[in-house]
Amino acid sequence: MNVLVVDDSSAMRKIIISALNKTELRGSRTIEAATGKEGLDKFLDGNFAFILSDWNMPEMDGLEFVTRVRNLDRRVKIIMITTEGTMGKLENALDQGVDEYVVKPFTPETLDRKIKKLLGVKPQ
Amino acid sequence: MNVDVSSAKLNEIAEKVWSMVLGLPLTPSKCDPARAEASAFVLGRVTISGTWQGSVTLGCSQALARRAAAAMFGKPPAEADSSDIRDALGELTNMVGGNFKTLLKGDCRLSVPNVVDVVPYAEVDPAPVEHQWFECEGGVVILNVLAASTGRSRTT
Numbered sequence: 001m002n003v004l005v006v007d008d009s010s011a012m013r014k015i016i017i018s019a020l021n022k023t024e025l026r027g028s029r030t031i032e033a034a035t036g037k038e039g040l041d042k043f044l045d046g047n048f049a050f051i052l053s054d055w056n057m058p059e060m061d062g063l064e065f066v067t068r069v070r071n072l073d074r075r076v077k078i079i080m081i082t083t084e085g086t087m088g089k090l091e092n093a094l095d096q097g098v099d100e101y102v103v104k105p106f107t108p109e110t111l112d113r114k115i116k117k118l119l120g121v122k123p124q
Numbered sequence: 125m126n127v128d129v130s131s132a133k134l135n136e137i138a139e140k141v142w143s144m145v146l147g148l149p150l151t152p153s154k155c156d157p158a159r160a161e162a163s164a165f166v167l168g169r170v171t172i173s174g175t176w177q178g179s180v181t182l183g184c185s186q187a188l189a190r191r192a193a194a195a196m197f198g199k200p201p202a203e204a205d206s207s208d209i210r211d212a213l214g215e216l217t218n219m220v221g222g223n224f225k226t227l228l229k230g231d232c233r234l235s236v237p238n239v240v241d242v243v244p245y246a247e248v249d250p251a252p253v254e255h256q257w258f259e260c261e262g263g264v265v266i267l268n269v270l271a272a273s274t275g276r277s278r279t280t
Contacts, residue, residue, distance in 0.1 A: 014211075015215070018198065056222070056234055085223070086226050105219050
């Protein structure tokens with residue numbers, strides 16, 4: 001399974017990938033992108049089952065990135081990883097095509113719970 | 125424009141970020157400028173623009189910043205280089221600033237973090253009246269929220 005991790009912070013990409021290795025997606029092939037535009041280019045080149053994207057990025061923010069991905073693909077599962085905890089904004093993100101969100105800081109257990117929910121795996 | 129966010133809430137944000145991301149305890153402590161003046165700091169800053177304008181800074185004594193980077197990237201402190209330290213403090217500042225932003229009324233945007241490697245204490249804590257000091261493994265962390273309109277620290 002291919003997973004695309006989109007975040008302008010290299011530190012956050014490392015944190016996300018480290019957390020992914022403790023979730024249901026462990027062993028997946030992870031591809032990194034540092035901007036929404038780079039994420040879109042890599043998405044077009046690959047066959048991704050999951051995208052984990054930051055919200056607050058320069059040039060193309062996470063919402064615009066998600067909107068563009070959704071215009072191309074309705075099936076890929078998208079998790080927004082953000083410090084944005086305002087319910088109105090999070091609901092807007094869900095309306096734009098985000099499947100789940102994780103508020104930073106987060107634990108691998110929280111991320112795993114969201115991933116299992118999207119995969120339809122019952123929590124143990 | 126001032127912002128009504130309590131010191132307790134700021135402490136809670138910083139402690140949560142530090143413990144969840146690094147697995148290190150952050151303990152609120154009393155301001156000790158004499159001790160801090162003997163240290164060099166790594167300083168992270170994010171600016172907030174919109175209905176509230178200002179910045180959130182996170183100053184971390186150098187040795188602690190190295191340990192934080194090591195904890196974040198799962199490597200021994202001796203192997204954490206300056207790039208790791210900048211990345212780590214930038215992300216910690218981004219998370220603290222982002223969580224602070226969610227407490228603000230109205231629409232605000234957070235900048236990408238900026239990190240400066242070696243700064244003296246005076247630049248970390250420019251208005252030493254309103255700030256949060258923390259201890260972690262023998263090092264100091266100073267959180268400051270500065271309103272742009274006055275150049276002064278947050279009032280609670």
